[in-house]
Amino acid sequence: MRLSSLLDRNIQEFGEYPFLYDGDKELTNVETRALANQLAGKLRQSGIGEGDRVLVMMPNNPGVLIAYQAITRANAVIVPVLFTLHPKEIAFIAKNCQAAMLITSSSMKTQVNLILKEMNEHMPTLMIEEMENISTGIPLADTDEGERNDDEVVVILYTSGTTGAPKGVMLTHKNLTMNAANSARHANVDRGTTIGVLPLAHVFGLTISHACYVTGSSIAIFPRFIPSEIFEAIEKYKVKSFSVVPAMIYGMIASKDADRFDLTSLESVSSGSAPLPVALLHGFEKKFGASVYEGYGLSEASPIVTAHKKGIPVKPGSVGIPIPGVELKIVDDRGREVPKGVIGEIILKGEHITPGYFQNEHKSVETIVDGWLHTGDLAQMDEEGYIYIVDRKKDLIIKNGFNIYPRDIEEVLSKHEGVIEAAVIGIPDERTGEEVLACVVKRPNDEITQEELLEYCAGQMAKNKLPSRIVFLSELPRNGVGKVLKTALRQSVVQQKNMR
Known part of the structure; x- marks a missing residue:
């Protein structure tokens, strides 16, 4: 199935209904398709042809999803x-994929000018507001796709570049539609209205829209996360479930606005993109009386791999079980499957797996071996098939020859009442190989010291895991979906150390 077919089948199965809510405005699924067809016609009239790459860059709004449908x-x-x-990063992406056009919004004009200056070349730009002026004389795009191949690449999703230059993950129609159908089937969510506050430019946010096509649900779109606005939407639309990242869970817990709204409709939130401290999970469930279903995925898997769901026990600290269509193994450094309870690397196979990286054959061959995607994520599986993510392989700290998993220490620090969040990294050390350093964000007005936190840790973990130093920060560096940029932390710490 092709991406455009998701919307076509949605209309065929559910009829016309309000699909997108944007403040006081709403668009039905039928209106969304009509605008997408018209924009597709405009793109073709502008010279966009088969296989051309089109950048879409703007805050969350209905135009993003319309643009996606139009492009496909x-x-x-x-x-x-x-x-x-x-x-500079966007200019790199535009050059790397040889973008034929940029679709954006008028609010991005300053950013667009800076990008074009970095590129030092012209790139045709279409403001989404021009859709309002699309002439009815422009023919609709031909949506009769006949026997077109659903193995064609339809999305190139660039990684955040946390481990170097961004890589373009190629995803096919089949990758994305199969993952949407299988994740919706796994979750077995009721038809209703969900909240689209995750960036639609990120694979996690993009998947929400695909799943809504499948389930006949609606999306209340938000360009930014403001807890009071999210609470208001939950009350207004009687939202039962929506997707978040851990930073949003903390924001909802910390907000004083929750008591002003009727949030009794909320049954669960799905958390992904970054590890969720168990203390944060319990805090959310206690405050809102709603379940937290943590899951795991990555861009190269289109993206959902595992998830909790209604009807099975929630195991705090676990990311659930594999969704249908996912073949998952945990292997050692030689590619041999490890026993249950033993830590190894997650490798994946299935129709949702990327065919590779755009114009990066070396990385593609290195990452996909004999059809298996090597994720670089370390995990273990329990006897019931639940997956526990231990850490990124690249984040593993090796001190005096022993493996130390940063997440173990982060979980301990996050339980301290004076700590909002923590990120643990390894820094080079001539004597031990690597030393453990903890970066901590304190709660406002809390005067906890490094000595107090180290003493607290000493009562909770083995001596060799203890941080050698704790650095207090006002906030942790994050990418657009809330994932902590540990590479940036390491570079900052090493830089400070060299300046002494």
Whole structure:
């Protein structure tokens, strides 16, 4: 199935209904398709042809999803870009994928000018507001796709670049539609209205829209996370479930606005993109009386791999079980499957797995071996098939020859009443190989010291895991979906150390 077919089948199965809510405005699924068809016609008239890459860069709004549908209906390739990236990063992406056009909004004009200056070349730009002026004389795009191959690449999703230059993950129609159908089937969510506050330029946010096509649900779209606005939407639309990242869970717990709204409809939130401290999970469930279903995924898997769901026990600290269509193994460094309870690397196979990285054959061959995607994520599986993510392979700390998993220490620190969040990294050390350093964000007005926190840790963990130093920060560096940028932390710490 092709991406455009998700919306077509949605209309065929559910009829016309309000699909997108944007403040006081709403668009039905039928209106969404009509606008997408018209924009597809405009793209073709502008010279966009089959396989051309089209960047989409703007805050969350209905125009993002309309643009995605339009691009695929024009048989071009969608390149979603987080508008919060630095102009240099966006210019790199545009050059790397040889973008034929940029679709953006008028609010992004300053950013666009900086990007074009970095590129030092012209790139045709279409403001989404021009959709309001689309002439009815422009023919609709031909949506009769016949026997077109659903193995064609439809999205190139660039990684955040936390471990170097961003890589373009190629995703096919089949990758995305199969993952949407299988994740919706796994979750077995009721038809209703969900909240789209995760960036639609990120694979996690993008998947929400695909799942809503499948389930016949609606989306209340928000360009930014403001707890009071989210609470208001839950009350207004009687939202039962929506997707978040851990930073949003903390924001909802910390907000004093929750008591002003009727949130009794909320049954669960799905958390992903970054590890969720168990203390945060319990705090949310206690405050809101709603379950937290933590899951795991990555861009290269389109993206959902595992998740909790209604009807099975929630195991705090676990990311649930594999969704249908996912073949998952945990293996050692030689590719041999390890026993239950033993830590190894997650490898994946299935129709949702990327065919590779755009114009990066070396990385593609290195990552996908004999059809298995090597994720670089360390985990263990229990006897019931639940997966527990231990850490990123690249974040593993090796001190005096012993493996130390940062997440173990982060979980301990996050339980301290004076700590909002923590990130643990390894820094080079001539004597031990690596030393453990903890970066901590304190609660406002809390005067906890390094000595107090180290003493607290000493009562909770083995001596060799203890941080050698604790650095207090006002906030942790994050990418557009709330994932902590540990590479940036390491570079900052090493830089400070060299300046002494």
